[in-house]
Amino acid sequence: MNASDKQMLKVALRNGVMFTLVLLVISYFKNGMINYKWIPIWFLFFAATGALRYYYMNKKSKE
Known part of the structure; x- marks a missing residue:
């Protein structure tokens, strides 16, 4: 795994956790109440984006 892939993984995990927690607090x-069945879907969506x-x-920056 090269440095760019590691950085993308860090960004994806940070984005997934951060926005999932924000959405969890807002929904609470x-x-x-907390609806736990949506947490994995939220995490995957925000990590992927x-x-x-x-x-x-x-x-785009390399071009």
């Missing part, structure tokens, strides 16, 4: 204050954003910006 809105509904008064973070990785795609990093990949796109990295590719």
Whole structure:
């Protein structure tokens, strides 16, 4: 695994955890309860979008 892949993995994990926690807190204050079945879906979505954003910006900066 090269340095760029490691950096993309860090960005994806950080993005997934951060935005999942934000959405979890918002949903808790809105509904008064935590719905645990959505957490893996939220995490995968936000991690994938973070990785795609990093990949796109990295590719664009190399051009």
